[in-house]
Amino acid sequence: MNDVRSHLSIRNLNVFYGDLQVLKNISLDIPDRKISVIIGPSGCGKTTLLKSMNRLLDHVDEVRVDGEVLVDGEDIYGPNVEVTRIRKKMGLLSQKPQVLPMSIYDNIAYGPRIHGHRDRKRLDFIVRNYLSAAGLWEEVKDRLHHPASRLSVGQQQRLCLARGLAVEPEIILGDEPTSALDPQSSQRIERRLVELKKDYTVVVVTHILRQARRIADYIVFLYLGELVEHGPAQDVFANPRDPRTRAYLTGEIS
Amino acid sequence: MNKRRLVERFWKALMIASTAVVIGCLLFIVVTVIWKGLPALSLSMITRIPKGGYYLGKEGGILNAILGSLYLALGATALACVLSLPVVIFLNVYCRKRSRLAELTRFSFDVLWGIPSIVYGAFGFVLMVYFGMRTSLLAGIVTVALLEVPIMSRAIDEVIKLVPRELKEASYSLGATRLETSLKVIIRQCLPGILTGILIAFGRGIGDAASVLFTAGFTDRIPTSLGQPAATLPLAIFFQLGTPFPEVRQRAYASAAILTILILFISVLARVLSRRYTKHVIR
Ligand SMILES: Nc1ncnc2c1ncn2[C@@H]1O[C@H](COP(=O)(O)OP(=O)(O)OP(=O)(O)O)[C@@H](O)[C@H]1O
Ligand SMILES: [Mg+2]
Numbered sequence: 334m335n336d337v338r339s340h341l342s343i344r345n346l347n348v349f350y351g352d353l354q355v356l357k358n359i360s361l362d363i364p365d366r367k368i369s370v371i372i373g374p375s376g377c378g379k380t381t382l383l384k385s386m387n388r389l390l391d392h393v394d395e396v397r398v399d400g401e402v403l404v405d406g407e408d409i410y411g412p413n414v415e416v417t418r419i420r421k422k423m424g425l426l427s428q429k430p431q432v433l434p435m436s437i438y439d440n441i442a443y444g445p446r447i448h449g450h451r452d453r454k455r456l457d458f459i460v461r462n463y464l465s466a467a468g469l470w471e472e473v474k475d476r477l478h479h480p481a482s483r484l485s486v487g488q489q490q491r492l493c494l495a496r497g498l499a500v501e502p503e504i505i506l507g508d509e510p511t512s513a514l515d516p517q518s519s520q521r522i523e524r525r526l527v528e529l530k531k532d533y534t535v536v537v538v539t540h541i542l543r544q545a546r547r548i549a550d551y552i553v554f555l556y557l558g559e560l561v562e563h564g565p566a567q568d569v570f571a572n573p574r575d576p577r578t579r580a581y582l583t584g585e586i587s
Numbered sequence: 588m589n590k591r592r593l594v595e596r597f598w599k600a601l602m603i604a605s606t607a608v609v610i611g612c613l614l615f616i617v618v619t620v621i622w623k624g625l626p627a628l629s630l631s632m633i634t635r636i637p638k639g640g641y642y643l644g645k646e647g648g649i650l651n652a653i654l655g656s657l658y659l660a661l662g663a664t665a666l667a668c669v670l671s672l673p674v675v676i677f678l679n680v681y682c683r684k685r686s687r688l689a690e691l692t693r694f695s696f697d698v699l700w701g702i703p704s705i706v707y708g709a710f711g712f713v714l715m716v717y718f719g720m721r722t723s724l725l726a727g728i729v730t731v732a733l734l735e736v737p738i739m740s741r742a743i744d745e746v747i748k749l750v751p752r753e754l755k756e757a758s759y760s761l762g763a764t765r766l767e768t769s770l771k772v773i774i775r776q777c778l779p780g781i782l783t784g785i786l787i788a789f790g791r792g793i794g795d796a797a798s799v800l801f802t803a804g805f806t807d808r809i810p811t812s813l814g815q816p817a818a819t820l821p822l823a824i825f826f827q828l829g830t831p832f833p834e835v836r837q838r839a840y841a842s843a844a845i846l847t848i849l850i851l852f853i854s855v856l857a858r859v860l861s862r863r864y865t866k867h868v869i870r
Contacts, residue, residue, distance in 0.1 A: 389756055394683045421762035431757040434776040434867040443771070444761040480867045493757070500761055 339403075340365055340503055340534050341386060346400035348381055348390065355381050357558045359400070363551070368526060368535040370545045370566070373555035374587055379538040382555065383508050386536065387423045388416050404504075421448060424497020426510035426522075430489035432481035433496075437464075437473050440481045440492055444500035459499050467495035468525055487518025494525060505529060507537040511544065523548050542582065546570060554578050556586075620847050624840030632841060637807045644832045649842055651809050655817035656846070658724060658810065659803055660793035663731035664739075667788055670732070671740040672781075676769045679747045680755075693744070699737035705797035707734045712801040725813040727803025731792045739788035746780030747773060754869060776868055779861035786857040790850050796821035820846045 341363040348356040355378045363369050371379045384390045386402055388409055401408045409419045421444075433440050441460045442450075450456055460477065464470040469491040473484070481492055490510060497505060507526070511519035526535055527548055539545055545552065549566040554575075562569060562578045573579040580586045635648035674692065682689040711730030720726055750773050758768040774781065796819070804816035805826070820842055827839035 387760060389760060392752075392756065392759065394685065417762040417764055420760055423760070425757070425760035427753055427757065429753065431751070431753045432869060433754070433757065433772055434869050436867070443758075443763075447761065447763050447767055482867065482869050496761065 339363060340405060341536070342401075342403040343382075343385075344401040344403065346382075346385060346398070346402065348378070348385060349397040350393070351395045355558050356385070357560075359560045361553060361560060361563060363534060363536055365534050366530055366532070367550035368530050368537060368548050369551040369553060370549035371536065371538045371553045371555060372540070372542065372545050372581070373561075374581065375540065377555045378558045379540075379555055380508050382553075383506050383536065383538050386504075386506060387420050387425060389425070391416065421500050422502050423504040423506055424494070424500065424502045426490065426493055426497065426505070426507040428509045429513045430486060430493045432484070432489050432492055435481065436478045437481045437484070437492065438477040440496050441499045444496060448500060463495040463498045464492075466498055466525075466529070467491045468521060469495060485518075487514050487521065490514055490518065490522055491525070494522070498529075502533070504534045504536065507535070509538050509540065512540075519544075542584075554581065556581070617847060617851075620840055620843045623837065624842070624844035627834070627837040627841040628844060632838070633845065636809060641807070642826060642830055642835060644834045649818075649820070649823050649838075649845070651807055652818040652820045652823035652842065653845060653849075654809050655724070655803070655806075656793050656820040656849075659727050659731060659799065659817055659819060660789055662724070662728035663735055663792045664785060664789045666728060666732035667735035667739050667792075668785060670736050671743060671784075671788075672774075675740050675743045675747055676773070678744060679750075680765050680769050680773065693741075696737040696741050696744075700741060703797070704734055704795045705800075707731075708798040708801050711798065715802065721814075722802060722804030722816045723814050724803060724810045724817040727799045727817060727819075728813070730798050730802040731795065734795060734798050735788035735792045738791055739784050742784030742787055743777070743781050746777045746784065750776055751869075775864075778864040779868065782857050782861045782864070786854060789853060793850065794821060794846065796825055820849075 339362040343359055343361045343363075346356055346359040347354060359382065371382060373379055381390070384393075385398060386404075390396050390398060398410060400410075402410060404419060404422060407414070409416075433443055435443070438460055441463055442456045445456060445459050450459070461470060461474075464473065469488060472488060473479075473492075481489065484492060490513070494505075494510075505526070511522050514522065523544065526537065529535060530550070537548070546566075551563070552566050552569040553563045554561045554569070554577075556577050562573065562575045569578065570582065573582055577586070629648075631646070632648040633653060634650055635646075636651045637649065638645055638647035641647040678689045678692060707730055711726055711733070714729070715721070715726050754772065754776065755768055758772045759765075763771070799819050799822060803819060805818050805822050806816045807818070808815070810817040824839050824842045824846070827835050827842060830836065
């Protein structure tokens with residue numbers, strides 16, 4: 334890992350909600366162009382860690398963050414950082430797919446339009462390109478101007494993926510992106526993520542260990558806000574170093 | 588077991604009864620007004636302005652009041668929108684959940700909502716005197732807009748509050764600013780509710796008599812500029828009801844029927860519009 338440049342590094346990150354400390358002194362390098370999977374029991378701070386990476390925590394009241402999150406070497410919590418520019422570098426998939434209240438086409442074009450693309454032809458191309466990348470183009474190409482809310486949940490999640498890709502990020506973040514989906518749709522999303530890792534750095538939270546085993550290249554194990562163990566997936570699964578990791582992997586703690 | 592069923596039935600019956608009373612009231616009002624007003628309702632009533640001696644039972648119509656009311660309520664509602672939307676977006680998108688300022692603003696709206704409209708009229712009159720204005724359409728519009736703002740803001744606030752946090756986050760995570768998120772996502776998501784809020788305020792504005800009495804004044808002419816006084820339907824009803832002549836009093840009911848039909852029409856229009864805009868709404 335030492336020769337790998339990292340898009341995304343975390344240095345001594347502490348996060349507090351009011352008086353409650355939910356992340357305790359986390360330091361971590363997320364490997365480039367790999368799938369890193371954050372695992373850990375419910376409430377251990379997985380979502381918080383993920384949201385600290387694109388500063389969505391800014392929108393939580395009473396939150397305090399200290400430490401650094403470096404994206405391409407720049408501390409995103411530093412002064413004079415434009416948060417919209419940071420967020421543009423990352424696409425986010427949430428637990429429940431959240432399509433925007435507009436048509437399928439406009440959902441994809443939303444990000445590019447905000448970032449200044451106006452040209453109709455160019456937008457058409459973007460929409461087609463990223464819908465294909467998310468594996469949705471064939472299903473929706475004849476109804477691009479229908480409301481996105483009418484798609485099935487599985488399709489909506491792929492639409493969210495395409496929408497995230499359309500702002501041309503470097504990093505894809507997913508917070509349990511398959512937990513609201515049926516097995517087949519989950520599998521599709523997993524396959525997409527595996528395909529996308531050749532161009533993107535992917536960070537996914539999951540509580541499904543089998544999913545982690547299927548897709549992870551790198552494992553990050555959190556327990557009660559502490560970073561207990563992280564490392565290449567084969568190593569962590571085969572030889573967990575910390576007893577807590579072992580207990581979690583064998584299902585003794587959950 | 589039996590007792591629980593009985594209790595269930597009792598309360599359900601009570602709910603149905605209350606619902607019936609509410610719908611019954613609406614029907615009763617509409618039927619009374621139309622039944623009493625219909626005989627006096629004529630084409631000339633809605634196409635002509637009062638001739639001399641109209642209030643003594645002579646010829647003419649109340650086109651002046653119909654148009655006056657429409658101008659006034661449309662102007663006031665537009666002005667109220669311009670004031671309300673920024674406030675509500677500020678409260679919901681820019682303020683923290685438990686911010687003092689937001690709490691104070693919501694509290695002010697609740698108080699303002701409860702203030703009787705005659706007080707708004709008096710306040711508007713004080714403003715007019717201060718600025719050396721006469722009774723005019725503009726003064727009426729400003730006063731009625733002030734009356735509408737708390738109603739509209741509170742109604743829209745309740746809708747925007749319900750926007751799921753995740754939906755806003757989806758927009759933010761694409762690099763949108765708070766303003767872009769408000770204008771392109773939140774307003775779209777809430778459009779049906781916003782339209783309803785605007786409609787409620789419009790209904791309140793077009794139906795209010797006390798706030799326009801000193802501010803818009805009353806005239807038999809149709810206003811051609813913001814500086815001229817304007818007649819309004821509620822005041823037309825009031826003046827006609829106050830005469831000793833039965834045929835003029837009947838015209839009051841006809842005027843009331845026109846006002847009611849106007850409000851019904853706008854309600855239906857808003858329903859249709861908001862149905863058109865619900866297709867994109869995320870549930
Ligand atoms: N807005 C908030 N205010 C206060 N406490 C919060 C807030 N959000 C989360 N928490 C607390 O912070 C801790 C970590 O929450 P987080 O959502 O990051 O956990 P998680 O690992 O994602 O859990 P899950 O697997 O259930 O999604 C939890 O104890 C939670 O109760
Ligand atoms: Mg979570």
